[in-house]
Amino acid sequence: MKKKAMASFLIGYTLLFTGSVYWHGQQFSQPIASDAGQLLPTAVKSIEQAEGEKQLQEMVRRANRTGDKLSIAGMQHSQGGHTYYPGGTIIDMKKYNKILQFDPKRQTITVQAGATWDDIQRRINPYGLSVKVMQSQNIFTIGGALSVNVHGRDIHYGSLIDTVESFRLLTAAGEIINVSREENKELFPLVIGGYGLFGIILDVTFSLAKDELYETHTRVIDYSQYSSYFQNAVNSSQVKMHLARISVAPDTFLREMYVTDWTNAKDEHKLTAYNQLKEDRIIAAPKLLLGLSRYSDWGKDKFWELQRTYMKKGNGKLETRNNVMRSETAFMEYESSSRTEVLQEYFVPVSEFADYIDDLRNVLENEKDFNLLNITVRYVGKDEQAVLSYAKVDMFALVLLINQGRSSKDMKQTEEVIRKMIDITLQHNGSYYLPYYSYPTKDQFDTAYPHSKEFFRMKRKYDPDERFMNFFYREYGQ
Structure with missing residues (x-):
């Protein structure tokens, strides 16, 4: 190994990877946001912590009055600017993380979107239960996992959408609605795998599996x-x-x-x-x-x-x-x-x-x-x-x-x-x-995702003012 390469390695080796990143650059008047990829540092208007349902609802309604763009962030391991937008407001969901209801007999759990898989595992493990589908790491938020429709190691389940019973969504209009395969069902396959473009996922009810x-x-x-x-x-x-x-x-x-x-x-x-x-x-x-x-x-x-x-x-x-x-x-x-x-x-x-x-x-x-x-x-x-x-x-x-x-x-x-x-x-x-x-x-995007035009058409149907924005939508949807 060359000396310069070895020196670079040793420097990198002594530093810990911080994962999702927000920081305030002193040379900027606005906060600078980035994600785990660290390739899109971007000036945003503000970063707001999610504290409660009413506060989130008012945040959306205020953005409708001011015309601000909103993006939703969890651990920010989506690496293409999916969780922020130039000049927009980031809603940081990590502290919105309560476990709302757990029914061991029915094998279901309801959690707020900022809860992580680790939070869920620690709650259900003593009852001999397990999640069905999750990423290979347990650090991610549930809202983020739904937004990218993750898949995992269990070969008998498909994607995360298979395990979701229902969720509540704060829409671009500032309304809170229930979404399931029966209620507001048109939104169910749009929000899951929808990259935060249809509103804020507030909480989710999952079915669980037995631990084995x-x-x-x-x-x-x-x-x-x-x-x-x-x-x-x-x-x-x-x-x-x-x-x-x-x-x-x-x-x-x-x-x-x-x-x-x-x-x-x-x-x-x-x-x-x-x-x-x-x-x-x-x-x-x-x-x-x-x-x-x-x-x-x-x-x-x-x-x-x-x-x-x-x-x-x-x-x-x-x-x-x-x-x-x-x-x-x-x-x-x-x-x-x-x-x-x-x-x-x-x-x-x-x-x-x-x-x-x-x-x-x-x-x-x-x-x-x-x-x-x-x-x-x-x-x-x-x-x-x-x-x-x-x-x-x-x-x-x-x-x-x-x-x-x-x-x-x-x-x-x-x-x-x-x-x-x-x-x-x-x-x-x-x-x-x-x-x-x-x-x-x-x-390439259109070929890989032949229903993308329908997806973006529905985005504009449910969010005509494009209140929820990110780089992904700007690149492929506008």
Whole structure:
């Protein structure tokens, strides 16, 4: 590793990644807002904390009088300016986080939009219950999770929309309405996966699942075997959760994979012996090698070896459903003054996987400056409930972690590669996820989301003054 690169690594290694960020730049007269991607620092009018239902309602009504634009923010891990807008007001929902009602017998819970998955898990875990669908981290707010319609590791549920019974929405007119599959049902598939463009989600009622004890099974396979392995060994067995990673290390680039399946444990009665919720830890070796992989091919090879070895050592490990969902991510914390880490996520039909990977490899092997750190693979069953649905058929979801610079030149270089990858994804009848930076073209967006025109038409129907605004809407909807 070159001295300058090593010095940059050591500086970055000593700083903790702060995640979602608001700050006030002293050289500006207005607050400057950014998100986890840190690529769109933007001057906004104000940042308002959500305190109560009446206060939020008055905030919307006041904006209607003054003409202010409103954006809604949680943890701000959507990375394309989805939670703020130039000159607008950010409504920070994180303190609006009460658990309003929990019914263990009916297996339902109602929470305010600022509550996190961690809040929910801590409440329901003592009752032997679990959430059905959530991100692979538990730090996110429920309102944010609904707004991007997340998916998770459980292969038997589709997207988050499957688990939502109802929610209350504060509309652009300042009215509070109930929304479900029966009541104001037109809004149900628009608000879920609607990126905060239809109003403020106040609270949500979810259905829950029973917590279970799982046994872990990990194996290494060739990428060409993955589709058949999944269809034969996973989709038709007692596998409850599934996760895979494909190598980005030069020695095995986009060829070797490890797959992890969680099956029901034989000793299910031992659930209570394992159901203490695990806490996130910073694990020194993975954190160090991930750091090295940011700066060298050698680091990428060593980090892949560590991942593969570490996961295989977990074979036979017993873990509850709630804890499988609480993946350890502290080792991924990262901060740099000149670089950032962004996500992309591509969905490709199960039957297309091997051919898709071949085409993806052909592109990326020629992009020597494109710093790809990780690809995680999950399964998402066909789910077209949301208007902006990303799973038109049964899909594999590939989550890409990319290290890139923040300069205009760096962003342009990343944009060019990402557009090539999206073209390949679309050629294989796939789609891509919308919570990330707006590198895709408008034509790519329209192809991946054929109902987008209907979505934006309904946005203007329910919010004719475009009171709720963000960069995503400005880029693709106006």
